[in-house]
Amino acid sequence: MGKSIMRTEGGDSLLEVASAAARLAGSVLESNFGKALQVKKKTSAIDLVTDMDVKSEQIIVDYIARHFPGHAILAEESSHVDADKESIYKWIIDPLDGTTNYAHGYPVYCVSIAIEVNGVVVAGAIYGPPLKEMFTAIRGEGTRLNGREVHVSVVADLGEALTVTGFPYDVRIPPHTNLEYFARFLKTARAVRRDGSAALNLAYVAAGRFDGFWELKLRPWDIAAGILMVQEAGGKVTNFRGAEIDVYQSQILASNGKIHEQMLELLGE
Numbered sequence: 001m002g003k004s005i006m007r008t009e010g011g012d013s014l015l016e017v018a019s020a021a022a023r024l025a026g027s028v029l030e031s032n033f034g035k036a037l038q039v040k041k042k043t044s045a046i047d048l049v050t051d052m053d054v055k056s057e058q059i060i061v062d063y064i065a066r067h068f069p070g071h072a073i074l075a076e077e078s079s080h081v082d083a084d085k086e087s088i089y090k091w092i093i094d095p096l097d098g099t100t101n102y103a104h105g106y107p108v109y110c111v112s113i114a115i116e117v118n119g120v121v122v123a124g125a126i127y128g129p130p131l132k133e134m135f136t137a138i139r140g141e142g143t144r145l146n147g148r149e150v151h152v153s154v155v156a157d158l159g160e161a162l163t164v165t166g167f168p169y170d171v172r173i174p175p176h177t178n179l180e181y182f183a184r185f186l187k188t189a190r191a192v193r194r195d196g197s198a199a200l201n202l203a204y205v206a207a208g209r210f211d212g213f214w215e216l217k218l219r220p221w222d223i224a225a226g227i228l229m230v231q232e233a234g235g236k237v238t239n240f241r242g243a244e245i246d247v248y249q250s251q252i253l254a255s256n257g258k259i260h261e262q263m264l265e266l267l268g269e
Helices: 014-032 051-067 099-103 179-188 198-206 220-232 260-268
Strands: 039-041 048-050 072-075 089-097 110-117 120-128 133-138 143-145 148-150 162-165 191-193 212-216 236-238 251-255
Touching: 014 051, 014 089, 014 110, 014 120, 014 133, 048 051, 048 099, 051 072, 051 089, 051 110, 072 220, 089 099, 089 198, 089 220, 110 198, 110 220, 120 198, 120 220, 133 198, 133 220, 143 220, 162 179, 162 198, 179 191, 179 260, 198 212, 198 220, 198 251, 212 260, 220 236, 220 251, 236 260, 251 260
Parallel strands: 072 089, 162 191, 162 212
Antiparallel strands: 039 048, 089 110, 110 120, 120 133, 133 143, 143 148, 212 251, 236 251
16 A cells, blocks of 8 residues: 555644554443443444543544544434534544443453545554454555454364354344354354454454454444455455445454355345
């Protein structure tokens, strides 16, 4: 990726700002983890938002605005792109991915920030406070975990694969609940996990911890940074038909590439 895009006129690196903002918000989330929260329901009884989601988002938005005041922002809790700013840059932010986990004191959650330039995600940072893990990626330059380059796994048989998925907030209302897919993978893969953070799931595929991930009804802030990380770590990301995916599609299949066709077969049955 050209230096003129990754570093703006003021000399600030997009990835440096994304990483710093994610770490700053993550430290606040961590310091309030396990404490009393204000919890509200959004679209359903299991779709939650806490006061810490909102606080984390404000920290990130303010930090980005100080460094890049002309950039557009799409963030989960405000669900808003600043249409008044005509910019080639757009920041896609999930201030707390794994809200339900966080609200229950289950330490699986993260902050995810991606940067689009002219509609293409060029960099991303996913920070998991409980393990102090910072995943970063730059298009064309690989994926790193705490500065060390990582790659997808080499597992070539779905029967030996550790896979992961999630369920939509309207899982109680058929059709398209992911339950049928879950059952298929449970009977085929070595194991299936469901831990409540799509962004972390993708980062873990990139790092070789999971071999494959699928989910539906996701939003851009859930997957933007993670898609880039999987691709830059040598993996493959498509929709359930095997076609190219972008962050504004709600259906995603990500894998180490070696089991991708096997996963597609299960999803197509």
